[in-house]
Amino acid sequence: MNAPAGRPAIRWLAPLVTAAALAGAGCMVPERTTVTSNQNEQGDPQRRAQVRLELASLYFSRGQHAVALDEVRVALAARPDMAEGFSLRGLIQAAMGESKLAEESFQRALQLAPRDADTMHNYGWMLCQTQRYADAETQFQRALAQPQYGSAGRTLSAQGLCQARQGRLSEAERSLSRAYELDPANPFIAFNLAEVLLRRGELERARFYVRRVNSRADQSNAQTLWLAARIEHKLGNVDGAREWGTRLRERFPQSGEALQFERGRFDD
Secondary structure (H helix, E strand, O other), rough: OOOOOOOOOOOOOOOOOOHOOOOOOOOOOOOOOOOOOOOOOOOOHHHHHHHHHHHHHHHHOOOOOOHHHHHHHHHHHOOOHHHHHHEEEEEEHHHOOOHHHHHHHHHHHHHOOOOHHHHHHHHHHHHHHEEEEEEEEHHHHHHHHOOOOOOHHHHHHHHHHHHHHHOOOHHHHHHHHHHHOOOOOOOHHHHHHHHHHHHHOOOOHHHHHHHHHHHOOOOOOOOHHHHHHHEEEEEEEHHHHHHHHHHHHHOOOHHHHHHHOOOOOOOO
């Protein structure tokens, strides 16, 4: 399911992070402020680099990857030792499908800032997207081991998704459950935990978590409503499955999930 731009959201088994999906379990993007390209252009190199990095982050969040990359280049020209610049460059390159270049950028960022947990998280997610699962696990564990790391829930969520992709459902459940304990209001975590529990046959628990998401119209979407219908179908609750499917069809009639409901493809 999608989440606000700014920090990659990754839906269950979604493709490589895009600017429209930057939140939830995915990657950490530097905080943005509204700036213009001529702001403090004649200032000191550190300020000039920071302004350009903020612009790059803004362009990236809008999906303007080439422009964002150009702004990062200007920032790094002003400050070649700017670790966050290399980290953002890695995110942009990953979104553009340039995995090798992205890896080089992340590694350079970690050379400059060896304890930066956000970069470890981003690097780990990129490695997960390219199916280098063992290396991804290493980066997630490194991030979680950093003292006073403030985004452990996000990293645990990404780790859980990566584990689920490998079929390591028991470990995925543990990671996502820990993420949920840290951030119980996050619908992305609850949704993905419910999906894992469904795959494990823990149907009542799966029902609990997906209902938490669907209890709010601003959090639910075609994916969450379809998951609820699938869980009820698996429980043998025909009326419940029909009820959720009807909601899905009424709210998202053009969605792929609505088409699956119409065709009765609950087990796909």
